Amino acid sequence: MKFRKGVIVALTLVGILLIATGLYITNMKRTVAINTFRFIPEKPDDFEAVKREAYAGTISMCNVDEEYYKQPEFYPSWKNAKRMYEEYSWSHWGRHGYTAFPLSMTYDVENMKKGDEINLCSFFANGWAVWTWQGFKLKPVENEFFSIDITPDLFVLDPTYPIVGDDYIKKITLKITAKQDIPLGTYEVGFTDESPSDYFNKKQTELTLAQQVKDKPLWIEKCTEITSDKEKCTELVNRREKSYSVGGKWKTENLPLTVVINAK
Amino acid sequence: MNRKLLVGIMCTLLLSMVCVYAYDADTPYSVTLTIVVPSDTSFTVSLAGAESQIDFDDEVTGQNNEWVEPDSQDNTTSTAIIELTNTGNVALNYTLNVTSLPAWAILKADTDATMATAKIVNDTGNPEDCRVASNQAAAATTDVYLWLNTTGADAGTESETFQVNSEEY
Numbered sequence: 001m002k003f004r005k006g007v008i009v010a011l012t013l014v015g016i017l018l019i020a021t022g023l024y025i026t027n028m029k030r031t032v033a034i035n036t037f038r039f040i041p042e043k044p045d046d047f048e049a050v051k052r053e054a055y056a057g058t059i060s061m062c063n064v065d066e067e068y069y070k071q072p073e074f075y076p077s078w079k080n081a082k083r084m085y086e087e088y089s090w091s092h093w094g095r096h097g098y099t100a101f102p103l104s105m106t107y108d109v110e111n112m113k114k115g116d117e118i119n120l121c122s123f124f125a126n127g128w129a130v131w132t133w134q135g136f137k138l139k140p141v142e143n144e145f146f147s148i149d150i151t152p153d154l155f156v157l158d159p160t161y162p163i164v165g166d167d168y169i170k171k172i173t174l175k176i177t178a179k180q181d182i183p184l185g186t187y188e189v190g191f192t193d194e195s196p197s198d199y200f201n202k203k204q205t206e207l208t209l210a211q212q213v214k215d216k217p218l219w220i221e222k223c224t225e226i227t228s229d230k231e232k233c234t235e236l237v238n239r240r241e242k243s244y245s246v247g248g249k250w251k252t253e254n255l256p257l258t259v260v261i262n263a264k
Numbered sequence: 265m266n267r268k269l270l271v272g273i274m275c276t277l278l279l280s281m282v283c284v285y286a287y288d289a290d291t292p293y294s295v296t297l298t299i300v301v302p303s304d305t306s307f308t309v310s311l312a313g314a315e316s317q318i319d320f321d322d323e324v325t326g327q328n329n330e331w332v333e334p335d336s337q338d339n340t341t342s343t344a345i346i347e348l349t350n351t352g353n354v355a356l357n358y359t360l361n362v363t364s365l366p367a368w369a370i371l372k373a374d375t376d377a378t379m380a381t382a383k384i385v386n387d388t389g390n391p392e393d394c395r396v397a398s399n400q401a402a403a404a405t406t407d408v409y410l411w412l413n414t415t416g417a418d419a420g421t422e423s424e425t426f427q428v429n430s431e432e433y
Contacts, residue, residue, distance in 0.1 A: 075304065075306075076304055076352075076353045077304050077306040077351045077352050077353060079353070079403075080350070080351050080352070080353065080402050080403035081306070081308075081351040081403075083403060084308070084349065084351070091312065091313075091343060092310035092311060092312050092313075092347045093310055093311060093313075093314065094308045094309070094310045094349075095309060095310065095311050095316065096308070096309040097306065097307050097308035097309050097349075097351070098306065099304060099306040099351065099352075100304060100305075100306070101304050102304075103304050103305065107295055107296065108295070108296045109293070109294065109295045109296075110291075110292070110293065110294045110295075111291045111292065111293050111294070112293060112295075113293060116293055118295055127306065127307065127308040127309075127351065128306065128308055128349075128351045129308055129310075129349075130308060235314070236313065236314050239313075239314030240314045243316060245316070249425070249427065250307075250309050250427070250428050252305040252307065252356070252429070252430040252431065252432075253429060253430065253431035253432065254305045254431070254432060
């Protein structure tokens with residue numbers, strides 16, 4: 001009798017386990033997968049080696065190609081930003097912000113004369129998990145000793161959510177030219193971010209509205225999977241898509257790039 | 265002979281002129297990249313719901329008392345109008361300011377949903393007047409709630425620029 005009871009209990013437990021496993025697998029299959037990083041180039045085998053040398057300053061950022069610098073892992077901020085993608089909250093949507101790297105570079109120069117140049121590069125990206133196309137104007141921070149040419153200095157960055165766009169980041173080239181013979185000392189130059197002109201913003205708003213959005217049903221499905229409210233999700237996605245925002249309004253006190261020049 | 269001498273003098277003069285504009289071995293122009301600072305102060309500003317700006321409209325929010333919340337903010341459900349996420353790798357402080365305000369308006373902000381203890385955001389141009397968060401760790405998110413006192417407000421639409429400034433802690 002006891003043996004029979006034991007068999008029944010064991011069979012019941014096995015049944016419960018099978019049902020639970022079945023439910024788990026069914027739910028796993030239903031998980032909506034958005035290929036957020038499909039426009040990011042394949043990561044090169046020597047990515048870590050190139051990153052190491054770029055961080056050490058032994059190779060110029062100008063020599064880092066796009067298959068390297070378009071990898072989110074190239075940036076120190078990605079370690080923290082990754083969470084925003086893994087645990088995305090649909091209550092709020094990213095509209096502003098940027099990622100700039102490196103924050104600061106230091107150059108030692110000797111005997112720098114009028115007309116001598118320093119050429120360098122940095123990277124400027126839309127903020128992580130930002131839905132909007134964001135327009136930026138980069139303005140040189142110069143002084144009486146140095147002039148700066150920035151290329152490009154006016155651009156729009158693709159969104160970084162739900163899809164990281166191909167053009168979410170720009171390589172920025174700076175040509176720093178000595179306006180006069182440089183006396184011994186330490187000088188700081190760089191660039192800051194500002195809002196583009198009203199005309200530019202108006203034009204870009206029109207262009208953004210003309211964008212083709214193919215994944216909208218998938219976004220709504222993903223949102224519904226998390227919030228269980230399809231109606232709300234449809235409204236959110238419809239109101240969030242194809243949005244242009246004006247950059248340069250939400251600032252950090254640090255410049256996006258500071259170049260320290262030590263003239264010896 | 266004289267011709268050779270003349271050519272020699274001219275070559276010497278030419279070389280001297282070139283030397284004026286070139287660097288010699290003792291004083292070359294040199295440039296060395298010494299440091300790349302692997303830190304950044306990246307941040308993302310998120311707005312509640314699908315708001316593209318901060319709108320105080322008491323008909324939309326259904327509030328008729330003197331303090332109104334912006335659209336999509338609901339302090340009863342702890343939904344702040346702004347989320348500030350520090351995606352960089354250094355701790356940040358945040359200050360708020362507004363470029364100008366109508367005489368009747370009082371704007372308050374806080375990182376929790378309690379309006380009574382919120383700080384006034386003013387248009388003095390000194391962002392230190394409203395520091396809402398200090399030492400926000402990398403990867404952390406801070407909510408910012410806003411309230412506007414509309415007592416004595418004139419009918420119509422006012423549009424002001426609201427700014428969030430962050431600085432390295």
